[in-house]
Amino acid sequence: METNERMNPVRPQVVTDSTAVSTAEQFQNQTVRPLLKLLDGGIQTLWHHHWPKRKTPYDRFNNQEKIAYIERAVREDTRLRLTLLGMVLGHFTPDEWSTYKGEEAEITRRITTLLIQRLQSRI
Incomplete structure (x- = not known):
């Protein structure tokens, strides 16, 4: 079984707007948001x-x-x-890494913004 197939069932489903325009936005909705939901306990603990x-x-x-x-x-x-x-990056599959490398600056900016929002939402 390939890594992508093993990892994705573990991730929670997050309902998002399916009309994402850019690759970075699609990646944010399909990969980053589920990972942040999965990692929420660890993110809060680190904070x-x-x-x-x-x-x-x-x-x-x-x-x-x-x-x-x-x-x-x-x-x-x-x-x-x-x-x-x-x-977050440590949970990317090989395919996700390929996408991330292509838009690293934009995706990193989006991850940082979502991390801030997640931490702030617990106040």
Whole structure:
């Protein structure tokens, strides 16, 4: 059984708009969103491990401050961003890697945005 066939049944189904125009948007909807849903527990665990190490009084922030801090931390803290991206990229199948390589900058931007949204949605 090929890797793609073994991996895809494990991923949760995510209903998205099927009128995606670009390759990057199709990849986001068919690959990235299900992976983020699958990895949600690990993403949240990593986040709760991150902010105490940075000596940030995150738990004392109000909701607006938390939302702003999450965005700033993911975009500016290279170690955090690359760890989160690595969690997602590590679950790509060989075919998905081929697609990713063709549109790496755009797909990486989309993954980062979705990671921020996922973390912010837990506030």
